[in-house]
Amino acid sequence: MHTFSTVHYSSKIPEHCQCIILFIDHTNNIVSDHTLLTRFDSADILEQITSLKIESWETLCLFCKQSNIAFLCVNLDAQCKTAKDYQTVGAKLFKKIKAHTFESAAFCWPNVNETQFNVDDFMMIMKGFLNASYTFNRYKSEQADNKHVDIQHCCADINQFKVAYENLSAITDGTFLAKDLMNEPANILTPIEFCNRIKDLDNLGLEIEILDEAKCRKEKMFALLSVGQGSAQPSRLACVKWHGSKKKSDQPVALIGKGVCFDSGGINLKRAMLTEMKFDMGGAAAVIGAMVSIAKQKIPVNVIGIVALTENMTGSQAYRPSDIISSRAGKSIEVLNTDAEGRLILADAMDYATDFKPRAMIDVATLTGAIIVALGHEYAGVFCNESDLSKKLNHASDRSGEKVWQLPLDKEFDKLIDSPIADCQNISTTGGAGSITAAQFLQRFAKDIPWAHIDIAGTAWNAAPEVHGKGPSGYGVNLLTELVKEYVEE
Numbered sequence: 001m002h003t004f005s006t007v008h009y010s011s012k013i014p015e016h017c018q019c020i021i022l023f024i025d026h027t028n029n030i031v032s033d034h035t036l037l038t039r040f041d042s043a044d045i046l047e048q049i050t051s052l053k054i055e056s057w058e059t060l061c062l063f064c065k066q067s068n069i070a071f072l073c074v075n076l077d078a079q080c081k082t083a084k085d086y087q088t089v090g091a092k093l094f095k096k097i098k099a100h101t102f103e104s105a106a107f108c109w110p111n112v113n114e115t116q117f118n119v120d121d122f123m124m125i126m127k128g129f130l131n132a133s134y135t136f137n138r139y140k141s142e143q144a145d146n147k148h149v150d151i152q153h154c155c156a157d158i159n160q161f162k163v164a165y166e167n168l169s170a171i172t173d174g175t176f177l178a179k180d181l182m183n184e185p186a187n188i189l190t191p192i193e194f195c196n197r198i199k200d201l202d203n204l205g206l207e208i209e210i211l212d213e214a215k216c217r218k219e220k221m222f223a224l225l226s227v228g229q230g231s232a233q234p235s236r237l238a239c240v241k242w243h244g245s246k247k248k249s250d251q252p253v254a255l256i257g258k259g260v261c262f263d264s265g266g267i268n269l270k271r272a273m274l275t276e277m278k279f280d281m282g283g284a285a286a287v288i289g290a291m292v293s294i295a296k297q298k299i300p301v302n303v304i305g306i307v308a309l310t311e312n313m314t315g316s317q318a319y320r321p322s323d324i325i326s327s328r329a330g331k332s333i334e335v336l337n338t339d340a341e342g343r344l345i346l347a348d349a350m351d352y353a354t355d356f357k358p359r360a361m362i363d364v365a366t367l368t369g370a371i372i373v374a375l376g377h378e379y380a381g382v383f384c385n386e387s388d389l390s391k392k393l394n395h396a397s398d399r400s401g402e403k404v405w406q407l408p409l410d411k412e413f414d415k416l417i418d419s420p421i422a423d424c425q426n427i428s429t430t431g432g433a434g435s436i437t438a439a440q441f442l443q444r445f446a447k448d449i450p451w452a453h454i455d456i457a458g459t460a461w462n463a464a465p466e467v468h469g470k471g472p473s474g475y476g477v478n479l480l481t482e483l484v485k486e487y488v489e490e
């Protein structure tokens, strides 16, 4: 939920504003648009800034004696800037405003024609600011007093700013929905409840279709159904379509999400981190969040979001290590570890996606612990079978500030998932390269479609805590939205 009530845009700082957010550079010069500051004693402020020396990427609150107004100063060090720096400073700003209980704040942005900062940099600051404002209080009987803050954006080119901020708002709405879904515990957010939560999205012009177990059986999605058969909660496959392109016949971009609402590991019961395993639907949450953001921005591209929803449990019907199961693609799979379930449900969802003849297919999944060993919580691992898609993903990553790192696919790794008695096995038994062999497994279900797999096991949860706090980061919503924009016809 947004904790501030209103956002205004203006080319002037309003009269009754409690706090002005002032940007300075690494030499402690004011870079905020000077024309906005004429009615304040900027000499006094500048003197205070110089005497206190604000470190790079730090914020400090000063009071202007003459006008009795607070200046929240932010040091933007353009010499070494990353998206993370901007987001972190945005989060710091939000926390400062809350700590000082300001009820109104005016962002006094630099003039992009006169500084080395641009509107995208400002949006990164606001991305951090908004994400820091996210709270999840649904299960608190006493609601925290979340006083609303009036936010005013003051900027020379207010139209350019407004367009960018409205896009960011759409991304934030998608991100907050993704965070809400990930925060929900598995006793509440079952696969059926997940579907209930997305039903209303048809308000945004999205077309929603839910496949229940009978329909999944008809579709021969036996890999998805096998994973869910140890749970009392039935599985679902949800399909969300955005007809953004003028031509209805344009091939869609397919986004596919892993939605394991709780992953106990199954018969290969997990021994650690069980309390975090409600987050194993983070890929599905990112896809749904991205669909919301895409629809709100009315991006002129056809997009189809497919999420496979299930629960991996240990009931008496649970699938077993050594079981051989079938899949929608017709390939048989020897299950050597029931905790490698994500790739099984994705295999069926990807095969279903290929029916729509997508121009590209991107799956997002909290797939392997091994990706955290390789890339920590900073980068998502990317695997891709086509250079154009890979280029587009890197560009989307730069635009969104959601970092990706490409890892290899290789036929030598592919051999490791050959099974002696089935078409493939769901894990490699030789050890090592756990994230790669998972990707190799998925590649077998991509047919010849340009495909990318994004492993977000490290970036979806407890990543960038200085911005997101503990829990979900909403990683993927912004990245996927920017990726879809890469397909807008020139």
Ligand SMILES: [Zn+2]
Pocket: 263, 265, 312, 338, 339, 340, 341, 342
């Ligand atoms: Zn698992």
